[in-house]
Amino acid sequence: MDRLKQKFSEKASELRSEIKAMLKEHGDTKVDEVALEQVYGGARNIKMMVWETSELDAVEGIRFRGFSIPELEDLLPKAPGGNEPLPEGLFWLMLVGEAPTEEEVQWLSKEWAKRSSVPKHVFDVLNSLPLDTHPMTQFSIAITAMQNESVFARRYDEGFGKAEYWDATYEDTMNLVARVPQVAAYIYRRSFHNGQHIASDPSLDWAANFAHMLGFESPDFKELMRLYMTIHADHEGGNASAHTTHLVGSTLSDAYYSLAAGMNALAGPLHGLANQEVIGWILEMLESLGTQTPSKEQIAEYVNQTLAAGRVVPGYGHAVLRRPDPRFMAQRRFAEAHLSESPIVQVVWKIFDVVPGILESLGKVKNPWPNVDAHSGALLIHYGLKEFNYYTVLFGVSRTLGVLAALCWSRAMGMPLERPKSITTAWAKEFLAKQQVVA
Ligand code: HAX
Numbered sequence: 001m002d003r004l005k006q007k008f009s010e011k012a013s014e015l016r017s018e019i020k021a022m023l024k025e026h027g028d029t030k031v032d033e034v035a036l037e038q039v040y041g042g043a044r045n046i047k048m049m050v051w052e053t054s055e056l057d058a059v060e061g062i063r064f065r066g067f068s069i070p071e072l073e074d075l076l077p078k079a080p081g082g083n084e085p086l087p088e089g090l091f092w093l094m095l096v097g098e099a100p101t102e103e104e105v106q107w108l109s110k111e112w113a114k115r116s117s118v119p120k121h122v123f124d125v126l127n128s129l130p131l132d133t134h135p136m137t138q139f140s141i142a143i144t145a146m147q148n149e150s151v152f153a154r155r156y157d158e159g160f161g162k163a164e165y166w167d168a169t170y171e172d173t174m175n176l177v178a179r180v181p182q183v184a185a186y187i188y189r190r191s192f193h194n195g196q197h198i199a200s201d202p203s204l205d206w207a208a209n210f211a212h213m214l215g216f217e218s219p220d221f222k223e224l225m226r227l228y229m230t231i232h233a234d235h236e237g238g239n240a241s242a243h244t245t246h247l248v249g250s251t252l253s254d255a256y257y258s259l260a261a262g263m264n265a266l267a268g269p270l271h272g273l274a275n276q277e278v279i280g281w282i283l284e285m286l287e288s289l290g291t292q293t294p295s296k297e298q299i300a301e302y303v304n305q306t307l308a309a310g311r312v313v314p315g316y317g318h319a320v321l322r323r324p325d326p327r328f329m330a331q332r333r334f335a336e337a338h339l340s341e342s343p344i345v346q347v348v349w350k351i352f353d354v355v356p357g358i359l360e361s362l363g364k365v366k367n368p369w370p371n372v373d374a375h376s377g378a379l380l381i382h383y384g385l386k387e388f389n390y391y392t393v394l395f396g397v398s399r400t401l402g403v404l405a406a407l408c409w410s411r412a413m414g415m416p417l418e419r420p421k422s423i424t425t426a427w428a429k430e431f432l433a434k435q436q437v438v439a
Pocket residue numbers: 239269270271272273274307311312313314315316317318319320359364365366367371372373
């Protein structure tokens with residue numbers, strides 16, 4: 001058993017016993033009440049699942065195992081000479097709840113490099129798709145195409161028992177995390193660089209190797225990828241990509257099916273695809289205004305036109321957050337340090353000055369502040385990654401870390417099939433009528 005698997009097994013066994021004891025004593029304690037508007041309103045804020053790897057506070061933002069993004073920037077190991085946390089460290093932290101040492105992170109980089117070989121048929125499947133197939137469609141198909149390699153599915157067929165589910169899920173998770181950068185880079189190069197692929201360099205860390213396979217060698221871009229892959233990894237369990245992965249996994253669909261399902265959820269414009277939408281919207285705005293350096297007044301006018309057309313302002317608002325997203329602020333800090341003169345970054349910052357006031361004035365938007373997707377595109381464009389319908393794949397590569405670390409925990413905790421209750425409107429009316437009779 002490898003060292004991370006051993007550690008995970010020990011932690012999981014401890015927590016399993018604790019949960020068993022807690023449920024024995026407090027299993028019928030109420031943790032929530034549900035209002036009819038939540039039932040009709042996208043289940044906002046209803047506590048209905050367990051997600052060990054991270055927790056989202058409406059004001060403070062995301063905490064991974066209790067650590068905020070600025071704290072992670074200090075806590076996690078960096079690449080030699082670098083300032084940004086290595087995503088390997090975040091994965092380790094999410095999986096076992098302890099920050100790794102430099103040596104443990106180096107071991108994990110090597111372990112993923114060892115497991116990174118993608119079966120040839122996956123590339124054949126990708127090559128059979130029209131070149132203009134959306135990169136997220138290609139990504140989802142490629143993940144599903146790898147499913148024949150699932151250790152979980154094979155061992156389930158052979159008749160293995162519940163106590164081993166976590167072990168096989170760990171193997172699938174490690175293999176998938178190791179492989180997705182190569183799959184994602186292949187999609188980028190086939191879609192946008194005439195199929196001129198770049199071989200993996202296993203001496204590099206996971207994010208730097210991904211940057212290299214995409215075709216970007218600048219040290220700053222590699223640092224950006226380390227930051228990007230760290231901050232997009234997890235956002236507790238209720239967001240659509242995490243929840244979908246969790247739900248599908250609860251049927252004992254293996255990690256490949258579960259991740260592909262989660263990626264299909266990420267591909268929606270109200271979720272991960274917003275990173276593509278933001279930059280598309282900014283470029284449309286610049287074109288429509290006929291300037292690369294719009295004034296705040298011009299931006300405000302364009303925002304009002306967007307709203308008048310019944311569209312949302314992409315990159316702003318959030319179902320849980322009620323302050324500027326710390327993931328936006330982390331990217332802003334990176335931009336201030338590396339590319340504060342970039343014209344497109346300047347536009348993003350001006351939009352940040354203008355949009356919250358306008359959204360607030362509508363009186364209905366619960367969070368007028370920027371989310372993670374408001375900044376990322378401008379950073380990528382600056383470094384030359386301009387094909388913005390690819391951006392959600394970058395998000396997906398990172399999100400793989402969080403949703404699969406959480407899937408390991410779900411199988412280790414013996415989480416059951418997820419099956420909440422739905423109602424009909426007829427039931428709701430009848431229920432309300434009975435309540436009135438009682439009152
Ligand atoms: N622009 C215009 N209107 C907005 C808005 C925005 N950015 N954000 C919210 N609203 C509107 C809603 O559409 C809703 O209007 P109606 O009542 O007319 O339907 C109203 O304000 C109340 O919505 P809310 O309660 O504040 O927000 P929700 O929890 O319903 O939705 C969303 C959260 C993220 C979907 C929403 O803010 C939105 O559409 N934002 C733009 C798209 C976006 O950036 N998505 C990415 C979110 C982060 C993420 O998942 N990244 O992957």
